[in-house]
Amino acid sequence: MRISAKGLHYRTLNEKIHHLVDSGAKSLHVTHVNGQRYIGGGLQGDIRLTLEGVPGNDLAAFMDGPRIRVKGNAQDGVANTMNAGEVIIDGNAGDVLGYGMRGGRVFIRGSVGYRVGIHMKSFEKQVPVMVVGGSARDFLGEYQAGGIILVLGLGLAPGEPIAGYMVGTGMHGGVMYVRGKVEDWQIGREVKIFELDEADYKTMRPHLRAFARAFRLDLDEIMAEPFLKMIPYSKRPYGRIYAY
Amino acid sequence: MRFSYLEPEFLVERNLERCIRCQVCVRQCAFEAHRYDAASDVVTVDSSRCVGCLRCVTMCPTDALIVRQNPTTFKENANWTGRVIKNIYKQAETGGVLLTGMGNDRPYPIYWDHMVLNASQVTNPSIDPLREPMELKTYLGRKPERLDVSVKDGKISLNTKLAPQLELRMPVVFSALSYGAISFNASKALASAAYEFGTYYNTGEGGLHRDLYRYGERTIVQCASGRFGVHKDYLQAAAAIEIKIGQGAKPGIGGHLPGEKVSREVSRTRMIPEGSDALSPAPHHDIYSIEDLRQLIYALKEATRYEKPVSVKIAAVHNSAAIASGMVRAGADIIALDGIRGGTGAAPTTIRDNVGIPIELAIASVDQRLREEGIRHQASILAAGGFRSSSDVIKAIALGADAVYIGTSALVAMGCHLCQICYTGKCNWGIATQDPYLEKRLNPEIAKERLMNLLRAWEHEIKEMLGGMGINAIESLRGNRLHLRGVGLTDSELEILGILPAGR
Numbered sequence: 001m002r003i004s005a006k007g008l009h010y011r012t013l014n015e016k017i018h019h020l021v022d023s024g025a026k027s028l029h030v031t032h033v034n035g036q037r038y039i040g041g042g043l044q045g046d047i048r049l050t051l052e053g054v055p056g057n058d059l060a061a062f063m064d065g066p067r068i069r070v071k072g073n074a075q076d077g078v079a080n081t082m083n084a085g086e087v088i089i090d091g092n093a094g095d096v097l098g099y100g101m102r103g104g105r106v107f108i109r110g111s112v113g114y115r116v117g118i119h120m121k122s123f124e125k126q127v128p129v130m131v132v133g134g135s136a137r138d139f140l141g142e143y144q145a146g147g148i149i150l151v152l153g154l155g156l157a158p159g160e161p162i163a164g165y166m167v168g169t170g171m172h173g174g175v176m177y178v179r180g181k182v183e184d185w186q187i188g189r190e191v192k193i194f195e196l197d198e199a200d201y202k203t204m205r206p207h208l209r210a211f212a213r214a215f216r217l218d219l220d221e222i223m224a225e226p227f228l229k230m231i232p233y234s235k236r237p238y239g240r241i242y243a244y
Numbered sequence: 245m246r247f248s249y250l251e252p253e254f255l256v257e258r259n260l261e262r263c264i265r266c267q268v269c270v271r272q273c274a275f276e277a278h279r280y281d282a283a284s285d286v287v288t289v290d291s292s293r294c295v296g297c298l299r300c301v302t303m304c305p306t307d308a309l310i311v312r313q314n315p316t317t318f319k320e321n322a323n324w325t326g327r328v329i330k331n332i333y334k335q336a337e338t339g340g341v342l343l344t345g346m347g348n349d350r351p352y353p354i355y356w357d358h359m360v361l362n363a364s365q366v367t368n369p370s371i372d373p374l375r376e377p378m379e380l381k382t383y384l385g386r387k388p389e390r391l392d393v394s395v396k397d398g399k400i401s402l403n404t405k406l407a408p409q410l411e412l413r414m415p416v417v418f419s420a421l422s423y424g425a426i427s428f429n430a431s432k433a434l435a436s437a438a439y440e441f442g443t444y445y446n447t448g449e450g451g452l453h454r455d456l457y458r459y460g461e462r463t464i465v466q467c468a469s470g471r472f473g474v475h476k477d478y479l480q481a482a483a484a485i486e487i488k489i490g491q492g493a494k495p496g497i498g499g500h501l502p503g504e505k506v507s508r509e510v511s512r513t514r515m516i517p518e519g520s521d522a523l524s525p526a527p528h529h530d531i532y533s534i535e536d537l538r539q540l541i542y543a544l545k546e547a548t549r550y551e552k553p554v555s556v557k558i559a560a561v562h563n564s565a566a567i568a569s570g571m572v573r574a575g576a577d578i579i580a581l582d583g584i585r586g587g588t589g590a591a592p593t594t595i596r597d598n599v600g601i602p603i604e605l606a607i608a609s610v611d612q613r614l615r616e617e618g619i620r621h622q623a624s625i626l627a628a629g630g631f632r633s634s635s636d637v638i639k640a641i642a643l644g645a646d647a648v649y650i651g652t653s654a655l656v657a658m659g660c661h662l663c664q665i666c667y668t669g670k671c672n673w674g675i676a677t678q679d680p681y682l683e684k685r686l687n688p689e690i691a692k693e694r695l696m697n698l699l700r701a702w703e704h705e706i707k708e709m710l711g712g713m714g715i716n717a718i719e720s721l722r723g724n725r726l727h728l729r730g731v732g733l734t735d736s737e738l739e740i741l742g743i744l745p746a747g748r
Binding site for chain 2: 010011014015018037038041042044057058061062063064076077080081083096099100102115118119121122123124126139142143145146170172173241242243
């Protein structure tokens, strides 16, 4: 079903989406999206949303199951505390992407802003996955407690950094894979840079395959460049700071 | 164990004539202060292990035990007190941050004890709550600007759509105590007591255990920076959602549940791996401004389709009034303020004891500011931080709060003896622990009854005090500061509290 978001306040638009979903709609195509916030917020079930334009902040916040495709850029707070589902963004995304995200996956074709993947966590079978096609800015994966963050650095200009600094500060779970160079001065004290082993490639491959398929990219080309891995030293980075 | 300069804080004395060597004390003490030597049939004591929780004293069938403060003192010194010296020893021995539990225990002024209530004499009759109706019912949430009412054929109908409200039998709510910090039995007791009594309890940031979903309509769930256990069903199950920005016991810092407390059940409820530290960052990383706070408030409202009030909890700090104004404008339906005496399961001692302001001053200044700006009706004020009795509660209402949160009082009702070692996870009273052996000491049914008894007792006392003032509804007392007078307060304290000195 097609609906137009033209001139609609987010509250009206989202109520419309909720209403359609409540009455059984499984697939919605929303055109003229222009900054409306909270699209897909708290939405549950097997639903597909295609958004044309630029959705506003907190896209897919607290979302639990639906799949969203954004034909355009996204703003800040995408997949905030998302529990399950999928968000695929054809363009770039802003800051605080995937904050506290616990499951599902987020694919960004382009680059992302600051504080991305903060406090992402995994739980039992829920392992959130975030793949960023371009680069990420400072504080990537801060406090990361679980899940997988992949940054690919596709289409970066020569010398353009793939990540900012303070990468993985306070990280205590999960893993980050970066297809490119990250120097020691860029990372937090709680993480260490490693080379990949077979198991890592096995972990990455299905997500990269899905990413390549989503954006019609060549998987072999992506896999051809060297990756590095960042994991935390300890599940308990602050276990010993207290007296007694 | 390495040699320590620390003298035992308590001395445990056993009356050998009374002791029957039943070893109850040995089994009751998780800190292993009591030991039984089978070979010689004696129970021995290591006072250095005693935390002063009095569990052994309470359980001893023959009253053979006395625990008292160790009378040994350092040479008298007004600057270098025993407390200061011992803290330095501890830090010199470990190089660590001093950790503590429960609320601030320093002798800051308690303004409740410097405010007295009024009573009717001669000119305005007092009311007897035993024989006349008395209304304590309290609604928390955004109130409308105006009511649009239409009358048709003598029937009145309300056209204004009211914002969602919490309905309290009386203005006392159980404060945020997270599962993980407290045991499941303690959580269950709070949930079931709130449910049966007709008030609310707050999950804290530890998620909602699946067995407690049935109390959902009496539950306030928290969304804190770590987002533990926050998902759609959790938000949907609750009566209200609280964004936790800060806490009175540790303003400005985050939380940290140590890995050893993240048991299987805690892990499932918080939705994090077993045994890993649960780190709550100090800030929400998506909130750097009032506008960002608005974004999260509305993200939660959107996710629950505007069916639930959203509360925002902050620690009471110097500029609380200005922040509260911003919070109301950001869309908060409830402003929760937690004062410097607010409790915690674990906080660095230096933060707990030195950061924040007393709740009395925060209530007065926030209420005043919101009134001046004409937005007081847009949010309710829920005050927290060391409410010890019904008189503290009623004074807070007169000062301008809509209701109060009680945490420590509720724990004490369940058996807490305020030994302040919650962070060890070895609570002998079965409250602040995840150890199954210790946890089962707290019977959730009995604890629920004790909590409900406390609420009933306070309810009656509040009615008596209200009646004494000639008031028959708590609504009429809210922000009615003429019913308060100050005793022993400075002019500036009186001015901030907005009350007159007694005698004037």
